[in-house]
Amino acid sequence: MSASTGKHVTVIPGDGIGPEVVKAALRVVEAAGIKLQIDECEAGARVFAKGNATGVPQETIDSVTRTGVLLKGPLETPIGYGAKSANVTLRKLFETFGNIRPVRTLPGVKTPYSDRNLDIVIVRENVEDLYSGVEHMQTPGVAQCLKLISRNGCEKIVRLAFEFAVAEGRGVVHCATKANIMKLTEGMLQHAFEDIAPEYPKIQAKHILVDNCAHQLAMRPEQFDVIVTTNMNGDILSDLTSGLTGGLGFAPSANIGSRVAIFEAVHGSAPDIAGQNIANPTAIIFSAAMMLRHIGEPQAASAIEHAVVCTFEQGVHTRDMLGTGTPTSTTGFADEVIANLGKRCIHVAEREHGHFKVPPLVESVERVEPKSRRVVGADVFVESLLMPGELGRKVEGLVADSSLKLAGIANRGTAVYPEVEAKVGLVDHYRCRFVSRAGGKDVDDAQLLDLLQRLTTELRWMHVEKLQEFDGEEAFSKSAGQA
Numbered sequence: 267m268s269a270s271t272g273k274h275v276t277v278i279p280g281d282g283i284g285p286e287v288v289k290a291a292l293r294v295v296e297a298a299g300i301k302l303q304i305d306e307c308e309a310g311a312r313v314f315a316k317g318n319a320t321g322v323p324q325e326t327i328d329s330v331t332r333t334g335v336l337l338k339g340p341l342e343t344p345i346g347y348g349a350k351s352a353n354v355t356l357r358k359l360f361e362t363f364g365n366i367r368p369v370r371t372l373p374g375v376k377t378p379y380s381d382r383n384l385d386i387v388i389v390r391e392n393v394e395d396l397y398s399g400v401e402h403m404q405t406p407g408v409a410q411c412l413k414l415i416s417r418n419g420c421e422k423i424v425r426l427a428f429e430f431a432v433a434e435g436r437g438v439v440h441c442a443t444k445a446n447i448m449k450l451t452e453g454m455l456q457h458a459f460e461d462i463a464p465e466y467p468k469i470q471a472k473h474i475l476v477d478n479c480a481h482q483l484a485m486r487p488e489q490f491d492v493i494v495t496t497n498m499n500g501d502i503l504s505d506l507t508s509g510l511t512g513g514l515g516f517a518p519s520a521n522i523g524s525r526v527a528i529f530e531a532v533h534g535s536a537p538d539i540a541g542q543n544i545a546n547p548t549a550i551i552f553s554a555a556m557m558l559r560h561i562g563e564p565q566a567a568s569a570i571e572h573a574v575v576c577t578f579e580q581g582v583h584t585r586d587m588l589g590t591g592t593p594t595s596t597t598g599f600a601d602e603v604i605a606n607l608g609k610r611c612i613h614v615a616e617r618e619h620g621h622f623k624v625p626p627l628v629e630s631v632e633r634v635e636p637k638s639r640r641v642v643g644a645d646v647f648v649e650s651l652l653m654p655g656e657l658g659r660k661v662e663g664l665v666a667d668s669s670l671k672l673a674g675i676a677n678r679g680t681a682v683y684p685e686v687e688a689k690v691g692l693v694d695h696y697r698c699r700f701v702s703r704a705g706g707k708d709v710d711d712a713q714l715l716d717l718l719q720r721l722t723t724e725l726r727w728m729h730v731e732k733l734q735e736f737d738g739e740e741a742f743s744k745s746a747g748q749a
Contacts, residue, residue, distance in 0.1 A: 273561050274303040276329040280339020281311045282535025283545035283596075288339040290547035290600035291554040294573075297604040298566040300558060305329040309352045310341030311535075321352030322359070330360060336528040337557055339550065340535040350399060353530075357392055361627065362521035362528050363419065364426040365390040366556075367504040373613040374578040375512035375587060379487060386507050387436075387492045389427040390500025391455075392521055394419045397497045404728050405649045408695040415451040415496065418632040420458035422625040426522065427494035428466045433622035438470045439463075442479040442495040442503065450743065455496055480506060508532065515545075515586050518552035520560065524627035529557040543595045546584040548574060551603065564619055573606040575613050580606075636736040641709045643670065643701035645742075646721060647729035649694050658683035661698055664720045669713045670700040676745035697745070701733070709733075 277292070279285040295302065307326040314321050321341065330336050336356070343351040356362075367388040371380060400412040424441070431439050441459035443452040456473055463471035474482070476499045482489065483503070487510055495503060508517035514533035521528040531549030539545055551574055558567040582602045585593040594602065650657050654675055661672050675683035676697045680690050700717060702709050714730070721727055734741045 273300065273335075273563070274305070274333045275335040275337055275557070275561070276305045276307055276326070276333045278307050278309050278326065278336065278338035278341070280309075280535065281342040282340060282537040282540040284339025284341070284535055286541070286543060286596050287531065287545050287547040287550045288337070290596050291337070291550045293600050294551055294570055294603050294607075295554050295558065295566070298558075298570050298573075298607055300563055300566050305333060309338070309356065310343075313352065314342075320350070320355050322355050327359060330356070330526055330528075334526050335557060335561060336526065337550075337554060338528060338530045340531060340533060342535050342537070354397065354399070356528060357521055360523050360526035360528070361393060362523035362526060363391065363393050363422050364522040364624075365392040365500060365504070366426075366430065366520045366522060367500075367507070367517060367532065368556075369507045369511040369517060371511055371613075372516060372575065372578050373611075374581060374583060375516060377510060377512055379510045382488050382510075384487055384507075384511055386487065386490045386510075387430065387434075388500055388504040388507055389423065389430060389492060389494045390504060391419055391423040391495070391497045392500075393497070395451075395497030397501075402729075404647060405694050408693055410729070413448070413451050415454050416632070417454060417458060417634050418628075420455045421462065424455070424459050424462045424494055425625050426622075427492055428462065428469055429622040429624075431469050431492045432466065433620035435620075436469070436491045438472065438491040439466075440472045440474050440479065440490060440493045442474050442476040442493050442499055444476050444499070445473075446475060450741070452496060455494075459494070476503070479503065483507060483510065504532070513586070514549065515584075516548045516552070518549050518556055520553070520556045522624055524624055527557070527560050529553040529560070543597060544585045544593075545596050546586050547596050547599055548584075551600075559619055568619070569607055570603070572611050573603045573609065576606040576609045576611040577602045579611050579613060638738065639734060639736050641732050641734055642706075642740075643673065643699065643709055643733040644714050644717065645731045645733060646698045646700065646718070646727050647731075648696050648698055648721065649726045649728060650696055651694055654682035654692070654696075655685055657696060657698075658685075660724065661721070664724060665700070665717065668716060668720060669703055670709065670717050671703045673699045673701045674745070675699070679745055681745040699733070 279288045307329050309322045309326050313323055341352045370385045371383050394414055394416060396411050396413050398414045402410050404410050427439050441456060443456045445453040445456040476495060483506055493503060508514050517532045519530055519532050531553055533549055536545060555567040555570040583593055584599055658675055665672060674681055677692050682690060
């Protein structure tokens with residue numbers, strides 16, 4: 267193959283097995299005739315150890331900003347304590363809003379679905395949702411995580427999914443949400459999907475509840491082509507689809523932004539086998555192929571993908587795969603892939619891999635402008651050990667001569683006052699809903715400040731949410747059991 271030069275990319279070898287598998291992938295890329303200009307940078311465990319709480323040093327940020335392309339190995343993340351994930355930090359810093367996770371049936375990779383000829387792509391929103399990481403301890407025993415979903419974020423990920431489907435000649439896009447329960451947040455993705463789908467008349471668009479999607483992936487996964495979904499749902503579903511086709515050791519991914527793209531294997535750093543030359547490099551090799559396609563080297567990308575599949579067809583396997591004979595090493599697997607470059611395998615269906623449009627980055631603040639809006643009340647979250655009836659009577663006494671009245675109290679989303687017959691487990695975290703006594707009259711900030719001052723005399727409050735109406739529609743949820 268003739269060499270192509272001048273492609274400038276940032277490479278983070280990563281933690282654990284990362285340096286081994288990344289080195290293997292880069293050897294394959296070079297053997298395919300692509301000479302990359304590489305900025306090797308750090309992120310993850312070593313950076314955390316130096317006292318950088320983000321896990322990403324400035325020199326790495328500067329390099330990715332220059333190159334616009336990052337190939338990275340797995341990074342270790344503190345679990346349950348300490349700093350945030352360096353992976354998440356990189357995605358957020360460069361607004362890589364879309365995560366593309368393709369999986370397919372591979373010859374020689376034995377799973378219960380080996381005969382199902384799967385070829386599925388999860389397109390996951392990558393920066394919003396619960397993964398915005400906005401958390402607070404509301405009381406010593408109750409934590410809150412805000413699920414932030416924007417119309418702009420939904421539109422971008424839906425368009426990315428349809429554009430990707432068009433570029434690859436795919437026929438169906440499913441939108442997986444939990445809009446039946448979270449009608450405002452998950453519902454926003456469903457509405458964006460339904461609004462945008464008619465712009466792509468050649469693509470069949472289907473909405474599916476995410477729990478049914480998981481069920482159907484286990485029962486009849488071959489019905490799926492492209493699935494677009496929110497951040498946490500996509501994280502879970504993409505690991506599920508990886509499991510259908512062999513596991514995370516075979517799962518590549520691309521994090522796509524308007525200015526930067528990050529390519530990575532989705533498996534962990536596996537420190538227990540680091541340095542032993544036994545890790546499976548398939549996922550990062552496939553990720554490198556996705557990177558090559560992104561930077562304008564589609565022939566080399568296809569050659570690498572065919573070479574990997576040819577290697578599996580020949581029965582070559584690493585230690586994590588079932589197979590006969592002695593498993594090969596990380597470097598040995600890369601050697602076999604390199605030897606198979608230029609060969610055509612029988613288990614890779616020819617597919618279009620056209621360039622897909624990425625929604626541009628908008629420099630201004632995005633806004634949905636309603637025709638009308640008003641505040642009709644407020645939810646005030648209070649910490650209390652009182653029983654619901656006692657708390658309700660106390661609150662009513664505190665606001666007796668104010669412009670706002672107590673409409674009801676909920677505990678963990680279930681209405682508990684006015685008294686209800688059902689008994690529910692209670693915690694010291696109540697939501698008190700207030701509305702105008704004037705009925706239909708707007709509530710202003712002065713009234714809300716007066717309300718809080720009244721409550722503060724005898725209660726501890728920690729959180730306030732305005733109850734708003736946009737274009738005459740209530741823009742807030744009701745509690746379970748509330749009329």
